[in-house]
Amino acid sequence: xxxxxxxxxxxxxxxxxxxxxxxxxxxxxxxxxxxxxxxxxxxxxxxxxxxxxxxxxxxxxxxxxxxxxxxxxxxxxxxxxxxxxxxxxxxxxxxxxxxxxxxxxxxxxxxxxxxxxxxxxxxxxxxxxxxxxxxxxxxxxxxxxxxxxxxxxxxxxxxxxxxxxxxxxxxxxxxxxxxxxxxxxxxxxxxxxxxxxxxxxxxxxxxxxxxxxxxxxxxxxxxxxxxxxxxxxxxxxxxxxxxxxxxxxxxxxxxxxxxxxxxxxxxxxxxxxxxxxxxxxxxxxxxxxxxxxxxxxxxxxxxxxxxxxxxxxxxxxxxxxxxxxxxxxxxxxxxxxxxxxxxxxxxxxxxxxxxxxxxxxxxxxxxxxxxxxxxxxxxxxxxxxxxxxxxxxxxxxxxxxxxxxxxxxxxxxxxxxxxxxxxxxxxxxxxxxxxxxxxxxxxxxxxxxxxxxxxxxxxxxxxxxxxxxxxxxxxxxxxxxxxxxxxxxxxxxxxxxxxxxxxxxxxxxxxxxxxxxxxxxxxxxxxxxxxxxxxxxxxxxxxxxxxxxxxxxxxxxxxxxxxxxxxxxxxxxxxxxxxxxxxxxxxxxxxxxxxxxxxxxxxxxxxxxxxxxxxxxxxxxxxxxxxxxxxxxxxxxxxxxxxxxxxxxxxxxxxxxxxxxxxxxxxxxxxxxxxxxxxxxxxxxxxxxxxxxxxxxxxxxxxxx
Amino acid sequence: xxxxxxxxxxxxxxxxxxxxxxxxxxxxxxxxxxxxxxxxxxxxxxxxxxxxxxxxxxxxxxxxxxxxxxxxxxxxxxxxxxxxxxxxxxxxxxxxxxxxxxxxxxxxxxxxxxxxxxxxxxxxxxxxxxxxxxxxxxxxxxxxxxxxxxxxxxxxxxxxxxxxxxxxxxxxxxxxxxxxxxxxxxxxxxxxxxxxxxxxxxxxxxxxxxxxxxxxxxxxxxxxxxxxxxxxxxxxxxxxxxxxxxxxx
Numbered sequence: 012x013x014x015x016x017x018x019x020x021x022x023x024x025x026x027x028x029x030x031x032x033x034x035x036x037x038x039x040x041x042x043x044x045x046x047x048x049x050x051x052x053x054x055x056x057x058x059x060x061x062x063x064x065x066x067x068x069x070x071x072x073x074x075x076x077x078x079x080x081x082x083x084x085x086x087x088x089x090x091x092x093x094x095x096x097x098x099x100x101x102x103x104x105x106x107x108x109x110x111x112x113x114x115x116x117x118x119x120x121x122x123x124x125x126x127x128x129x130x131x132x133x134x135x136x137x138x139x140x141x142x143x144x145x146x147x148x149x150x151x152x153x154x155x156x157x158x159x160x161x162x163x164x165x166x167x168x169x170x171x172x173x174x175x176x177x178x179x180x181x182x183x184x185x186x187x188x189x190x191x192x193x194x195x196x197x198x199x200x201x202x203x204x205x206x207x208x209x210x211x212x213x214x215x216x217x218x219x220x221x222x223x224x225x226x227x228x229x230x231x232x233x234x235x236x237x238x239x240x241x242x243x244x245x246x247x248x249x250x251x252x253x254x255x256x257x258x259x260x261x262x263x264x265x266x267x268x269x270x271x272x273x274x275x276x277x278x279x280x281x282x283x284x285x286x287x288x289x290x291x292x293x294x295x296x297x298x299x300x301x302x303x304x305x306x307x308x309x310x311x312x313x314x315x316x317x318x319x320x321x322x323x324x325x326x327x328x329x330x331x332x333x334x335x336x337x338x339x340x341x342x343x344x345x346x347x348x349x350x351x352x353x354x355x356x357x358x359x360x361x362x363x364x365x366x367x368x369x370x371x372x373x374x375x376x377x378x379x380x381x382x383x384x385x386x387x388x389x390x391x392x393x394x395x396x397x398x399x400x401x402x403x404x405x406x407x408x409x410x411x412x413x414x415x416x417x418x419x420x421x422x423x424x425x426x427x428x429x430x431x432x433x434x435x436x437x438x439x440x441x442x443x444x445x446x447x448x449x450x451x452x453x454x455x456x457x458x459x460x461x462x463x464x465x466x467x468x469x470x471x472x473x474x475x476x477x478x479x480x481x482x483x484x485x486x487x488x489x490x491x492x493x494x495x496x497x498x499x500x501x502x503x504x505x506x507x508x509x510x511x512x513x514x515x516x517x518x519x520x521x522x523x524x525x526x527x528x529x530x531x532x533x534x535x536x537x538x539x540x541x542x543x544x545x546x547x548x549x550x551x552x553x554x555x556x557x558x559x560x561x562x563x564x565x566x567x568x569x570x571x572x573x574x575x576x577x578x579x580x581x582x583x584x585x586x587x588x589x590x591x592x593x594x595x596x597x598x599x600x601x602x603x604x605x606x607x608x609x610x611x612x613x614x615x616x617x618x619x620x621x622x623x624x625x626x627x628x629x630x631x632x633x634x635x636x637x638x639x640x641x642x643x644x645x646x647x648x649x650x651x652x653x654x655x656x657x658x659x660x661x662x663x664x665x666x667x668x669x670x671x672x673x674x675x676x677x678x679x680x681x682x683x684x685x686x687x688x689x690x691x692x693x694x695x696x697x698x699x700x701x702x703x704x705x706x707x708x709x710x711x712x713x714x715x716x
Numbered sequence: 717x718x719x720x721x722x723x724x725x726x727x728x729x730x731x732x733x734x735x736x737x738x739x740x741x742x743x744x745x746x747x748x749x750x751x752x753x754x755x756x757x758x759x760x761x762x763x764x765x766x767x768x769x770x771x772x773x774x775x776x777x778x779x780x781x782x783x784x785x786x787x788x789x790x791x792x793x794x795x796x797x798x799x800x801x802x803x804x805x806x807x808x809x810x811x812x813x814x815x816x817x818x819x820x821x822x823x824x825x826x827x828x829x830x831x832x833x834x835x836x837x838x839x840x841x842x843x844x845x846x847x848x849x850x851x852x853x854x855x856x857x858x859x860x861x862x863x864x865x866x867x868x869x870x871x872x873x874x875x876x877x878x879x880x881x882x883x884x885x886x887x888x889x890x891x892x893x894x895x896x897x898x899x900x901x902x903x904x905x906x907x908x909x910x911x912x913x914x915x916x917x918x919x920x921x922x923x924x925x926x927x928x929x930x931x932x933x934x935x936x937x938x939x940x941x942x943x944x945x946x947x948x949x950x951x952x953x954x955x956x957x958x959x960x961x962x963x964x965x
């Protein structure tokens with residue numbers, strides 16, 4: 012790393028020359044900051060436009076309405092009113108005319124505009140050209156996870172960030188931000204060492220994305236790569252690589268005094284804010300954005316690729332690992348292995364698991380979708396496994412074949428694993444692999460189990476059929492488990508590798524230290540991932556009203572006098588996660604009125620098929636309730652994707668209760684927040700009238716401790 | 717009359733376009749840019765240390781496909797000046813990759829600087845953001861007619877071979893200076909439009925690059941490029957910023 016610094020190091024400059032150049036770079040920085048601010052503003056504008064009333068996914072929108080403003084379209088308009096970029100039907104007011112006379116819809120026009128105004132047209136090309144340059148392996152180790160910013164990085168910026176310009180005289184440099192980052196934050200030993208998984212993959216996703224779409228262009232570049240590389244170019248590249256050490260500094264938050272603090276912070280704050288906005292209001296996650304942009308095709312692609320494997324997996328599922336063992340396990344939880352009742356029961360147990368898994372186990376922010384793909388996995392999710400001190404490392408390589416759209420994980424070996432069976436001091440390790448956030452069986456792959464070794468050699472390739480754009484939104488999770496024939500499996504460690512900034516076309520062998528389970532995120536994290544919204548109406552019908560219904564006879568009337576009814580109208584859900592081919596879901600809503608989680612309080616809507624914006628218009632009725640009782644009750648609604656052949660997938664949920672009950676009910680502690688509490692209280696406050704609300708879906712029903 | 721540099725970092729512009737001047741030492745890159753941005757001439761030779769840049773804001777008027785003038789944009793130009801001296805070479809070439817267009821300059825009174833154009837050209841092809849970036853060839857010091865070593869025909873032929881526009885400028889008089897820069901800006905803006913405007917159905921994220929795939933972009937493509945001298949009328953110089961003074965001398 013440090014030698015490469017030397018390459019671009021301008022040690023040949025005199026002090027005054029260095030000063031002059033630094034001054035130029037500082038001026039450049041000023042301009043760049045203004046530009047960054049402008050770009051951020053522009054991108055926020057686009058988000059805003061996208062958010063406004065655009066159609067999302069398929070579903071309940073009329074085909075005869077504008078895809079942007081949703082005004083109805085004239086009858087004659089069809090055919091000629093389709094935006095050729097996004098294929099939405101668009102009304103006249105939502106069009107932007109291109110210089111060449113054709114038109115696209117306002118969002119597509121804005122997108123194109125943005126590409127020009129932000130200079131992305133340029134950076135995209137550049138990134139494409141330089142992504143394959145030598146030295147990139149080194150670059151990768153120190154990249155930051157901010158592809159957008161990195162893409163826009165300029166040489167001037169890099170030089171300024173790094174103290175390469177004046178390596179020997181920090182005192183001469185007036186600004187603290189010019190201090191040597193490489194020394195302060197990335198000690199050479201660490202950098203040259205086995206790459207830290209967190210940093211290692213920090214690579215621009217845009218680079219790789221560009222690559223997929225640009226095979227033809229690549230051919231062009233190939234020829235230039237063939238020509239002897241000029242020594243100077245090497246200098247450039249190396250310089251680029253060395254400079255990368257600084258961004259790492261600012262992204263690893265625990266490090267003290269990040270240099271460029273002012274800039275890095277302001278930008279990341281703003282970006283975080285922006286992202287937050289995106290998540291909580293418009294909810295444009297990368298996946299969703301992609302879906303939204305070129306909806307049907309892309310999502311279809313992914314599902315197509317995922318499904319077949321899932322079917323395969325279904326058979327091989329959890330059975331390949333355990334025979335007798337599995338049986339044992341299933342016995343302990345009746346219902347789990349009963350086919351017919353699966354839909355009924357597995358959801359319950361899953362919700363249960365969702366809750367249980369908070370306590371220091373595996374529930375990470377991203378692991379929201381969960382199925383009974385493998386019983387083992389479910390148990391591991393629930394924290395039902397032996398914990399041992401994690402040690403050792405895993406050696407693997409990743410590769411993506413653009414032609415076949417196959418992502419391969421070659422698990423080579425593990426070294427120095429902990430002993431899963433502490434009594435007998437031995438391990439029977441196997442490696443399990445997920446492409447997070449999907450923790451369903453579709454995304455699960457496993458190696459064989461090696462007997463009695465802490466240094467297992469696998470050399471097994473785990474394959475995924477997945478489009479590259481999808482892959483970039485995923486994170487690879489490799490976990491090592493000790494398989495115990497009789498007892499419980501033991502967790503031996505894992506690594507999480509986001510794939511968005513990782514070079515996947517070079518099968519570079521990596522060796523990463525295993526880590527313990529990630530600490531589950533805090534309460535807010537249940538909302539951190541946008542899962543869509545649920546629109547419901549609540550009404551408490553008091554006794555008096557039901558008394559008017561006197562015809563029903565004395566007996567019934569008396570019964571009603573004991574309490575009123577709670578009506579829960581499940582109106583619709585919006586922007587659910589698509590689980591099925593074609594970017595849709597077959598969803599239904601299930602409700603429980605806690606604390607009584609039995610069949611007595613269980614309610615379900617019918618399944619609404621093939622849409623991520625289902626209209627349920629279904630009412631759950633809970634009777635014999637006194638208003639005061641509601642104070643200490645909790646309505647839990649969960650949305651599920653109906654899966655005929657296997658277990659249903661969890662899509663999100665809400666938990667309605669009054670905040671007051673939290674304190675009283677120790678142990679249950681319903682963690683209703685914000686709108687959930689609001690709606691529940693409104694309902695209690697105004698009996699006999701509907702209280703309607705749109706609630707963001709939680710990505711997990713796990714409770715905050 | 718001209719925007720002061722300090723007030724230009726406000727972000728009130730539509731496009732930030734980065735151009736870069738390169739060429740042998742002493743061909744007049746710095747004075748050329750100085751003439752362009754400040755409309756002044758400094759006859760003293762002060763060698764540039766490594767890199768420098770100047771800024772200027774201009775108004776660019778787009779042309780529609782039917783030839784009518786379209787929208788106008790505020791363009792903020794960042795004009796990078798590079799040292800021609802060999803000792804700064806590793807630094808200067810590093811900056812090539814951040815520029816969207818290039819002013820490749822030589823000295824009309826120095827045959828050697830003209831011969832080196834080829835070398836600069838290959839430097840560009842190796843280090844710029846793409847292999848066939850927008851370049852304008854500039855023969856400077858046209859006012860020194862008696863010391864002229866490079867004939868217009870010679871230079872024109874070379875430019876044609878590369879398929880790039882050629883201008884003979886004088887930083888001393890200001891002749892053709894604006895025209896050269898504006899021509900380059902126009903090329904860059906056109907490329908930008910091209911990159912973005914084509915509907916890209918099958919390349920969701922690769923608009924820019926799929927664009928590049930369209931023309932045969934191999935190493936020779938620079939030579940194959942038609943010699944297009946873009947029509948200038950689509951650039952209306954804004955009264956305040958763009959209008960250069962009549963060349964004196």
